[in-house]
Amino acid sequence: QSALTQPASVSGSPGQSITISCTGTSSDVGGYNYVSWYQQHPGKAPKLMIYDVSKRPSGVSNRFSGSKSGNTASLTISGLQAEDEADYYCCSYAGSSTWVFGGGTKLTVL
């Protein structure tokens, strides 16, 4: 149950696009199409942004998109806005009714 690997930080200017990677193994990210992404603002609860690799819950902006290739999943945010500044976490089902999160990525909007 090792944590998935995410970059500690990413940054971008308003209007730009950024991508956050999430690398696991064939036992989690690579083995299932059950990757989800969560946004967390300081002092707040996490919010679901993407599930099943690329699906968006109702109410989440279409500026957020997800993808996966092999053992690495990615979250892309296009048209960056100031309110996107937050921590982002990936999560994958890891089999045997267990889940594993990434270490988190701090997004700074310059």
Add this chain to the structure above:
Amino acid sequence: EVQLVESGGGLVQPGGSLRLSCAASGFTFSSYWMHWVRQAPGKGLVWVSRINSDGSSTSYADSVKGRFTISRDNAKNTLYLQMNSLRAEDTAVYYCARKGMGKDAHQFDYWGQGTLVTVSS
């Protein structure tokens, strides 16, 4: 409106016990799997435990296996986490989270605001 409200956190000495509760409302609690996820101060999210809809099946992260017990009371719409033999490294905000509907759903679609557990002498 879906609401999850955790309670029961606080300061406890190493080796002590604590029981967390999560009161659910706004949805049919007995139809959903539920989870506990924790976050140490300044650190990332860590999955802790899950329970199926009728409470007959549970699973745990290796770090808490044998020390923590997840349970639920569907009549009271409440999820629990009994934490025993607490260690300093268990210090965290504990969130309850709802798993999406259906056996092929593996996302956490609603989260509570969390309750802080501090293990210190």
